[in-house]
Amino acid sequence: MAPPPFKRRRGAPKSSTGGLITTMIALLVGAGFVFLLAIVLLASRLGEVEEGGSTTTTTTTIMEVPGDTTTIMEVPGDLGSKMIGRGDGDGNGDRGGKLRPPSRLSFPHLPPHLMAEEMYGDGIISDLLDGTDPTIAGLVATMQRFLSKLRLFLVASRDAPTPEIVIRGYFDLVDEYLKPLESTYRNKRVFPMREDDSIFMSLGAYRDHLLGETLRQAYGNAHDPDLLFVGAVVQNCFGIETTCRTGVEVKGMDANGNPITKVSDRPPDVNGIEEFCTDPNFSRHCVDGRIRVLYVNETESNGPTTARYLASRLWGGETHYMQSDSHLRFAPDWDRKYKEELRLAKSYPKAVLSTYPTGFKDGDPPYMGGTMSPRLCTCEFSEGGGRHKMLRINTGHDCKGEQDVPTQIAYIAAGFFFVRSEFLVDVPFDPYLPWVFMGEEIALSLRAWTHGWDVYAPRKDWIAHQYRPGKLGLPKFWENTARVFGGRGGFDNELQRVAIERIKHMVGYEGSDMDSLEKLGCDFLLKDLEHYGPGKVRTVRAFLEHTKIDMKTEKCGWIDWCNDCTLP
Template sequence: MNTPASLLSSRSESNVSNSPSALDRDARRERLKYIRKRSASRQNNTDNTPPITSSKAFVVLVVLLAIALSIQFMIVFNWHHGRHDTHVLGKSSGREALKDAFQKAAAVVQNALPSKSKSMGDAPPHFFPQVPPLPPILNTRSIPNSEQLIDDTLSGNPTIAGITLILANFLDEMHTSNSKLASREKPHRVQRDDVHEAFVSLAQTHLKPLEEIYRDKPIFPVRDDDSIFISLASFRDYLLGDTLKGAFNQAKHPDKLFIGAVVQNCYGLNPYPGEKGVQCRTGAQVVGKGPNGRDKTQVSDAPPDRNGIEEFCTSPLHAKYCENGQVRVLYVHENESLGPAMARYYASKLWGGETYFMQVDAHLQFYKNWDELYTNEIKSTKSYPKSVLSSYPPGFNEENGGVLNNESSGARLCTCEFSSSDVESDIIRINTGIGYHGGEEHPTQIPFIAAGFFFTPALFLVDVPFDPYMPWCFMGEEIMLSMRSWTHGWDIYAPRKNWIAHQYRPGRMGLPKFWGSVGRMFGRPGPGFSNELQLKLIKRVKHLVGYKECCTREKLQQGGDESVLIDVEHYAFGDVRSREEYLEWAKIDVENHRCYRIDWCNKGELL
């Protein structure tokens, strides 16, 4: 693939400090033209466009007109009675009558305005307009003034709705682009680099402007109220609803809990007007034994996926949290899924200024008062507020509605290895070491962050923003999170107790995987085509970590893979501590592909 030189950086990625840069006026103007063109196209292609009399704008106009007429009537009516009182009854009440008229008019206006729930009453302005959590895909298309919200967000006046619309437009364009690529027939069948090139083009159009305008600063002011934002990426997950219910039911302060869910589901055939949809399929399910005694698997047709958001938001006990704007949702067609790293990028953008950022999977159980316990635990770390809690939670087999009945001693992430799997391309994988014995006064440091659970102050997102150029990567995100965090000055700790549990999912469960969806999308059933994409994109991680045998900039240029380094300097390491210091501290020998025993971690020596 030939990539424009302007998209590539020749700067060093080891220790980079960048000052924020704003979009220039011409770029914003072109972007706005594109948004308007896209919006008009979407409107013209919608089969069920409602009449203007049913639109929100029309209803608001009618309400405002009624308010104006009411105000005029009350002012004239009260003024007339004031004159009557003065001239007939001898009372001088003209000013009082006029004042009373305005007070009554104000009451009319107040009663006519849309009411907010108690919890939304003090919500910051960027919470509005609220993005409805339902229905899937169409939830963003009901947001009024979408063009203006996007333009405001890209001009430095962000709203959660504006950001969600930017992500939705990116996904809409990718939906169209992928369909065109998939329709190619031999001998012009779509290839790996075609798909990556199309992704990069769309990311540069939609995601890069958002990244640039808010680089090195929080998108929203950070609240100081111990609120928690949960970043929750879900791929066709039947436990999403239970996970949400468990999180809120078991929280001590559910009113301070906010969800950013990325729901990647199969919606079936004809899920909404204008979308033909796809036939949903299962994962590789075990259906028996083959002649050699090995499991025999089969992929079969399946009904549309359960929507855990709908299960949660229509529950009488939980609907209020959705109405209060505590559940923010971005829906993704399963065949547009780009893997966990990209889903977590989307979810991170749904953060709305909450005090803490927590990243988890969509199949969890929660212990009683888990929110207060993790908040107190991170405050007890020596490096707070620049500290991160992380672990591999214990597993569970028996489903219990998202409820964890017992806490357990925490484990430390103290070991690693270079993967021997061809698909994982020698990437560094992390694992547990010696856990806590009990009675420790403070959490102790570890060198690794688990992508499936970490808890940290939200300013972490400023120093370590999620990388929007990591599609199709199932491995590599954990070592990058660990190294980027530590070099930016964040210390990583293992919580002393487990207050969540995780459902670990071996292949025998037969659950759908994103790599199967990628293969079906491009007419290549199975994981092969997705693996081709991952093997290309994982070179971005290996370049940063320091795999000199394959992934220096020069070698990537020679192999035609330099495109994986687009904007890499913005998602590289910090300048508080260096890459080399991290590798020595974590006992990792990249050159010889060896991980050594980390005694200080296993012994809990570093506070």
């Protein structure tokens, strides 16, 4: 279903109805316009431009824009079809060459930074926010509005004296631009949920050179690729008003054996979406509307929690929800196997599959799956700079022997979980967690369990993950944060120190209670926590007992049922 047509601009003249002569003139003018339009469309099909002896096809894209005008855009090759994003977003796209605005469940994935509101008017936002006609285009437009204002805010906050000032200002932006969306769809879905066994894969990709290959692997090895839909938040350095930089690269060792590091200028990042969508083996998935993308400039990126929130808002009614990182390999039939495994869980449909997947390195042979899936059964209160004693999840014992069904584990990994999409209503992603890295997983685990969802380890892995030690020199979002705030060393840690008080309060840390936060002037960090905090099916105290976490001594105990694989 396409967004509704634009209303006539206020003050625009109405068509005349008086007089035979006026009517005849109007008919002649109308006929002439139709004739000219037909010529333009015919030229768009047949037009070819000679360039250096080669022939390049051009596509004329006719787009309706606000103000009762028609904009005709000529773009080379098949880019016109990419911009229009033909297809219903249900995998049954019209590839017969019919050009039209995005359907209800799709928005152009290329080129980057197409502004939805400029293309289709602010009506797509108002129709979304009043609940009358939600579309992916409206969701993208809403998030683009937020990101545009965030960019201006970050420029103005470059020299902000305290992290509290920055985060309070960020919360104000969320209140103005994202909270109306959250309020409209509180405790309900944006789109009807389809029972067609489809999968929505949420990808928060930060300057990831493996994004394109991850998509090729996912679709190339899927049993039902036409039932796989992707919502990608591509956080790249596009070279727009900024010089792209590498991560901290190790260039050698000094005389004392210490690493010599360097950060260098580099070209703009590769766009993995473009790599995938221009691959003739996979481009049909883009044409048919299975790839939904929100592009974010690196300078506006503030960590995985925000990226995962934004990606969750690209969900279009698919049956299953899968959150993963964007540097993966996939085994054959991975999608069918995870769906079958989920249904075997005793708590299904309120069951979550999660693990830290098997690792792979560049040069490894194709991943065929079937390796033992690590079980998330231990935790620790982390020490060291920037960690602030935040609970950190880790693996425990593997099960002995073969199991007939998956068994429960204690925690959810943010880098991979697989669940039915009702999860999004029960445990909506939190828009008030900027600049957070540590703490994402304990918050997700606690919220899911207290809302009545049980967590299971799949018995076997069917995806593999590239784990990335610092020596690889890949860019990290906190390096960008330091640059955004004037190169102040440690300011990224200060932002996280303040932001994670929201999670610490939820879990029950001493010194993070309401009274303590009020004394610090940080009680604003608990905004709307009743919607993004623990559930009411089970208590936080029960979760801490379930996972053997002692908040007084700040110790994690041994979880017998998890490490022994005995809780179905």
